[in-house]
Amino acid sequence: MKKTAKSSAPAPCPCGNAAGYEACCGRWHHGPQHLMAPDAQTLMRSRYTAFVLDELDYLLETWHASTRPARLEANPPGTKWLGLQVRRHECQDAAHATVEFVARSRQGGRASRLHETSRFVREDGRWFYVDGDF
Template identity: 70%
Template sequence: MRSRYTAFVRDLRPYLLASWHPSTRPAALEPPEPGLKWLGLSVKGSAMQDADHGTVEFVARSKLGGRAHRLHEVSRFVREGGEWFYVDGDLKAAT
């Protein structure tokens, strides 16, 4: 999760696509909006469903156009061939 957050901060779209599971991977990612600033990542928890499936709950904070934003998600990951891939996630309501 931390490596994917760093890739968003640095706009490393090739890494984001490579670490996204092929079953849910988009064909391309749009560039970030001009002026987007990532402010931090807080990992709230993680859980293993079995040896090759896990979830990570996180909050990523950003700022755009003077407005603060929070992305609170529970992401699903799967391990294949020894590598972890992002599958998808469920957004959590702001609290």
């Protein structure tokens, strides 16, 4: 993991958590808790980080089978992810939740902003992204 110049502490996780990647989203991507995010907001944050890091397999594995695309493309060269803001997280019941967020990026000097309210479902103890409204 990349270290900051002024400190031996790991750089913050791309999802915005001050903890380093391994202690934050890395444990859901590859660690002992692989694919077992405890709630929809954590899954959404880990999916944002997966987009940043081109963890395409993780994105597909956490996408509900009813809406999952056949494949995903890596970020185009020069894409820079600028940040994530979670605006709202609501549990409808033990198996359904929504997360509203804004993700910002820049490609070729052009800024982009994705504002989405995503739907999540929990099946067999695992949370999955279903779809979202822009």
